[in-house]
Amino acid sequence: MISKSTRTIFALTLGLGVAGGALAAGADLGNTTKQATNWVAIAMFAIFVAITLGITKWAAAKTKSAADFYTAGGGITGFQNGLAIAGDYMSAASFLGISGLVFANGFDGLIFSIGWLVGWPVITFLMAERLRNLGKFTFADVAAYRFAQTPMRTFAATGSLVVVAFYMIAQMVGAGQLIKVLFGLEYTVAVILVGVLMMCYVLFGGMTATTWVQIIKAIMLLTGATFMALAVLWQFGFNPEALFAKAVEVHSKHDAIMSPGALIKDPVSAISVGMALMFGTAGLPHILMRFFTVPSAKEARKSVGWATTWIGYFYILTFIIGFGAVVMLTQSPDLYYVDGDLAKGLKGGGNMAAIHLANAVGGNVFLGFISAVAFATILAVVAGLTLSGASAVSHDLYATVFKHGNADSAAELRVSKMTTVCLGVVAVFLGIAFEKENVAYMVMLAFAIACSANFPILFMSVLWKDCTTKGAVAGGIFGLVSSVGLTLLSASVWEAVLKNPKGSALFPYSSPAIFSMTGAFLVIYLVSKMDNSQQAKLERSLYPAQKVRSETGVGASSASGH
Amino acid sequence: MNDDIVARIEANPKYHELVSKRNSFGITLSILMIIVYYGYILLIAFNKEWLATKIGAGMVTSIGIPLGVGVIVFTIVVTNIYVRRANTEFDDLNAEIIKEANRK
Numbered sequence: 001m002i003s004k005s006t007r008t009i010f011a012l013t014l015g016l017g018v019a020g021g022a023l024a025a026g027a028d029l030g031n032t033t034k035q036a037t038n039w040v041a042i043a044m045f046a047i048f049v050a051i052t053l054g055i056t057k058w059a060a061a062k063t064k065s066a067a068d069f070y071t072a073g074g075g076i077t078g079f080q081n082g083l084a085i086a087g088d089y090m091s092a093a094s095f096l097g098i099s100g101l102v103f104a105n106g107f108d109g110l111i112f113s114i115g116w117l118v119g120w121p122v123i124t125f126l127m128a129e130r131l132r133n134l135g136k137f138t139f140a141d142v143a144a145y146r147f148a149q150t151p152m153r154t155f156a157a158t159g160s161l162v163v164v165a166f167y168m169i170a171q172m173v174g175a176g177q178l179i180k181v182l183f184g185l186e187y188t189v190a191v192i193l194v195g196v197l198m199m200c201y202v203l204f205g206g207m208t209a210t211t212w213v214q215i216i217k218a219i220m221l222l223t224g225a226t227f228m229a230l231a232v233l234w235q236f237g238f239n240p241e242a243l244f245a246k247a248v249e250v251h252s253k254h255d256a257i258m259s260p261g262a263l264i265k266d267p268v269s270a271i272s273v274g275m276a277l278m279f280g281t282a283g284l285p286h287i288l289m290r291f292f293t294v295p296s297a298k299e300a301r302k303s304v305g306w307a308t309t310w311i312g313y314f315y316i317l318t319f320i321i322g323f324g325a326v327v328m329l330t331q332s333p334d335l336y337y338v339d340g341d342l343a344k345g346l347k348g349g350g351n352m353a354a355i356h357l358a359n360a361v362g363g364n365v366f367l368g369f370i371s372a373v374a375f376a377t378i379l380a381v382v383a384g385l386t387l388s389g390a391s392a393v394s395h396d397l398y399a400t401v402f403k404h405g406n407a408d409s410a411a412e413l414r415v416s417k418m419t420t421v422c423l424g425v426v427a428v429f430l431g432i433a434f435e436k437e438n439v440a441y442m443v444m445l446a447f448a449i450a451c452s453a454n455f456p457i458l459f460m461s462v463l464w465k466d467c468t469t470k471g472a473v474a475g476g477i478f479g480l481v482s483s484v485g486l487t488l489l490s491a492s493v494w495e496a497v498l499k500n501p502k503g504s505a506l507f508p509y510s511s512p513a514i515f516s517m518t519g520a521f522l523v524i525y526l527v528s529k530m531d532n533s534q535q536a537k538l539e540r541s542l543y544p545a546q547k548v549r550s551e552t553g554v555g556a557s558s559a560s561g562h
Numbered sequence: 563m564n565d566d567i568v569a570r571i572e573a574n575p576k577y578h579e580l581v582s583k584r585n586s587f588g589i590t591l592s593i594l595m596i597i598v599y600y601g602y603i604l605l606i607a608f609n610k611e612w613l614a615t616k617i618g619a620g621m622v623t624s625i626g627i628p629l630g631v632g633v634i635v636f637t638i639v640v641t642n643i644y645v646r647r648a649n650t651e652f653d654d655l656n657a658e659i660i661k662e663a664n665r666k
Contacts, residue, residue, distance in 0.1 A: 110630040111606060117634060118599045121641045125588035125595075129648070245622045258624040259614030260606045267607040274603050278596075298649050305645035312638040316631060545568045551581050552656055554567060554663070 037184035040368030045183070048216075048376045049197060055212045059205030066399075066412040069206035070137040070391050071292045074557070076211055078299035082306025085290050087214030088384050089116075089281075089307070090221055090314050092377040093174060096351040098315065102322020103329075103346075103353035106247070106257025109322055113315035115274055119281030120308040127282055128304050129297035130462050130550040136557045138388075139288040140396045143457045146542035147469040148535060149405070152457075153396040155476050159453040160285035160392040162480065164385050165430075166446040167284075168423075171385070172431025173439050175378045181348040182355065182371040187435055195428035198383045202390065202420045207293060210383045217380045220373045222310065225317040228354070228370075231361035232324030240320075247326040252342065257326070272514035276447045279517060283450030283458065286388035297553050318354075325353035328360045335359070382427065390419040441492040444511060448487060452479030452516035460524045462550060465543040468536040471528025479520030486512030570663040580655045584648060591640050602633050 063069055076084070094116065102109030135141040140156035172191055179190030201209045236242040244258065251257050281287065291300050329336040329346070336356045338344035346352050358370035394416035399407040407415075457476045460467040487493055489507040494500050528536075549555045571577050605613060606626075613626035 107624070107626060107630075110627065111603075114599070114602065114630060114633050114637075117637050118595060121595045121637055121644070122592055124641050125592045125644055241621055241623050244627075248622045255622065258622055258627070260610045260626060267604065270603050270607050271600065274600060278599070298653055301645045301648055305642050308641040309638050312634045316634060319631075544572060545565070547581075548568045548571050548577070551584075552571060552577070552659055554571065554660060 038182065038368060038371065040364055041371035042183050042185075042368075044368045044372035045375055048220075048372055052209070052213050052216065052376075053200065055216075056201050056205035056209040059208035059212065062208055063204070063206040066395070066409045066416065067137070068208065069413055069416055070289070070387075070395065072207040072211055074293060074295050076293040078294055078302025079306055080211070080215055081290055081294050081299070081303040083218045083310065084211045084214040084293075085287065085303060085307035086310035086314070087218035087221075087377075087380055088287055088290065089311055090218065090377070091171075091381050092178060092374040093351075094315075095221065095225065095318060095377070096178075096354055096374060098318045099322040099325065099354040099357075100349075100351035102319055103325045104350050105261050106251070106253070106323070106326075107259055108261045110319055111260065113318060115277040116281075117308070117312050117315060118274075119278045120304060120311065122278060123282045124301065124304040124308065126463075127458070128291060128300045129553075131288060131291040132294065132297045132300035133550045133553045133556040134462065134546070135292050137289075137292055137395045138391050139285060139454065139458060140392070140400075143454075143461050143472065144400075145461065146539050146546050147461065147472065148539075150401050151469055151473050153400045155473050156454070156457070157392040157396040157401075159283075159449065159457075159476060159480060160396075161389055162484075163283075163285060163446045163450050163454065164389040164392075164423075166442040166449070167286075168382065168385050168389075168427050169430050169434050170439050170442040170446075171378055171382050172427055173434050173437075175375070175382070176431060176435060178374060178378065181352065182374060188432060191428055191431040194379055194382055195424050195431070197379055198386055198427075199420060199424035201379075201383045202386050202424075203417055207387060210380075210387050211290075211293060213376075213380045213383060217373070217376045218310065220369075221377060222314060224358070224366075224370050224373050225314060225321065227366075228324065228357060228361055229317040229320040232320055232328070232357075235328075243320075243323055243327065247323045250330045251326050266509070268514065269510040272509050272511040273444075275517055276444065276451050276511045276513035278451075279455045280447030280451035280513070283454030284446075285392065285450075285454070286384040288454075288458075289384075289388045289391065292557075297556070321354050321357060324361075325357040329353065329356050332360070386420055386423050386427070389423050390416045393419040438497050441487060441490075441497065444492070445484070445487045448483040448511055448513050448516065449480060451513050452483040452520050453477075456517065456520040456524055460521070460528075462546075464528075465547075466528055466540060467524060468528045468531045468533075468539050470531045470533070470536070471524045471526075474527040475520045475522075475524030478523040479516050482519055483512045483516040486516060567663045571659060574659055574662055576655060576659050576662070580652060580659060583655075584652045587647065588644065591644055595637065595640060598633055598636055602629065 062073070067073055094113075098109050098113050101112060131139070131142055134145050138156070138160070140153050140160070143156050144152035172194060175194045176187040176190045179185050179193075180187055183190075201213055232243065233240070236246070248255050248258060291303070294300050294303055330342060333342055334340040336346055338347055346356060348355070355367065355370060355374070359367040362369075394412050398415045399405065399412045453476045456479055457472045460475070461472055486507045489505060490509065490512070491505040492510075494505040494507075495502055613629070614624050617623050617625055617628065
């Protein structure tokens with residue numbers, strides 16, 4: 001079993017690594033103190049905002065139809081989309097969280113970054129081209145392709161919104177906490193700033209603006225991280241062994257940072273977390289939506305090829321950055337440690353390792369650049385989430401369920417924009433409401449729901465001919481309810497949030513995925529098998545045509561035909 | 563979508579060749595990825611000592627580090643191998659199928 005304290009770190013880090021938000025969540029950053037106002041960082045961020053708002057203005061002129069709004073008219077290239085996907089995935093927290101974990105524990109940080117990467121090949125091999133060939137705007141287009149529209153769309157939209165909500169809260173809280181440390185501004189100011197800017201991007205520029213914000217941010221983040229890693233390696237003659245040797249010498253845990261620590265003891269948790277990360281990625285609505293922005297299956301494959309390459313490269317950089325921080329920050333404890341005392345930890349908390357290293361290798365201007373990148377990152381991820389939430393409401397619920405597919409493009413676009421405003425307001429409100437709450441579990445929960453509810457219905461509807469509406473909806477509901485329920489009963493919520501005594505959590509593992517995802521597949525299988533209705537027969541008879549389209553792309557929405 | 567075209571594609575042996583070739587390639591690589599990743603995780607769960615072994619006498623780098631970086635590199639490589647083969651060989655075959663289906 002994983003011990004209590006390690007489990008907290010575990011949950012915290014999981015939160016950190018993926019989404020920006022949980023950054024602030026746990027004990028680590030939750031108690032950060034406001035730092036002195038950093039004008040260089042604010043100026044850098046202002047430049048980023050000015051450029052992205054300029055792009056939004058340009059994008060707004062191109063965003064006329066619902067198709068432009070959801071998918072940028074399908075005119076993004078594979079390379080651009082790969083960068084945008086990487087931008088969606090490499091959050092402030094995977095940068096700060098993983099490098100912070102490497103800084104604290106060494107080797108264990110590597111285990112996490114691997115977990116977040118391995119979902120990508122699975123998406124590439126099994127999903128990417130099929131998504132592109134069958135879908136138009138949302139993943140529900142794919143899941144509901146040959147099924148009864150109302151129940152499937154209602155469920156898929158619910159699944160999307162629940163995932164978006166948990167992910168979003170974590171992001172907003174993270175943004176507020178991060179800005180306190182990085183810019184020295186108030187929490188509420190940060191949350192409102194994120195809400196307003198994100199609404200501007202999405203409302204006026206739709207997917208075109210959101211995509212370019214992601215691309216710019218991804219390039220900034222990759223450039224900044226590359227510079228830091230090279231600066232560290234340069235000091236050691238590009239010999240990792242020399243870097244590790246120095247780190248082992250100065251780190252308080254010494255040689256223990258070279259071997260796996262206490263993070264993974266219990267194999268069930270290890271596998272379960274691995275499943276959530278691996279398959280959850282293939283069920284995140286804001287990631288899936290990106291596959292509809294490219295013109296063909298060929299470009300969709302290129303997208304994931306590039307995305308995987310950039311994300312993998314980025315995780316290798318964070319590993320070097322973490323070790324670089326170990327070596328370089330301990331050389332000047334007065335600058336980077338509380339009271340100049342190594343035992344008291346880093347100023348601003350453990351996740352500030354990469355930020356302090358930026359100062360150590362590049363001075364105040366580079367520190368400002370990296371801080372601005374970290375904040376821009378949260379902004380971009382939130383914009384992507386909002387867009388996918390808005391499309392679930394306007395395309396799946398409004399246009400398909402309420403208007404039975406007869407809504408005109410202008411009305412659908414209007415609903416998207418209204419939803420964007422609502423989501424923005426709700427996000428700001430929740431961000432403020434959850435300021436003092438422990439939200440560390442939320443990102444992991446979003447992944448658990450994505451892999452237990454969204455991924456199974458998508459997978460089975462596309463790849464299994466006997467799957468029916470009843471089976472898919474029943475399995476999806478099982479996955480949603482069980483992943484939320486088991487998370488509630490696990491230590492990360494039952495004990496850490498609901499304040500029940502230590503050890504009282506009924507569900508002993510770190511992630512419900514091994515049970516909830518397997519269960520969802522089983523329910524889809526059994527219910528579909530037992531379903532002998534006329535509707536089920538019709539749905540099965542439609543499979544060959546669906547398969548031809550998913551495999552060959554014949555009849556797929558083209559860029560212009562959106 | 564035109565039912566005729568679907569019927570013609572389904573009747574074309576090349577379509578079945580495409581589906582079986584591409585799917586078995588995708589599934590093989592998926593299984594390989596799953597073995598590599600869960601193998602690494604289970605190694606951490608059950609044999610930490612071995613992973614902590616140094617890669618050479620007098621060195622501090624442990625076996626687990628190059629192995630972990632290796633998993634990352636492996637992930638990038640297999641993904642791009644699939645993309646390359648699907649975008650050339652399989653897409654050429656796909657283009658032939660569509661061309662033949664549109665020819666009356």
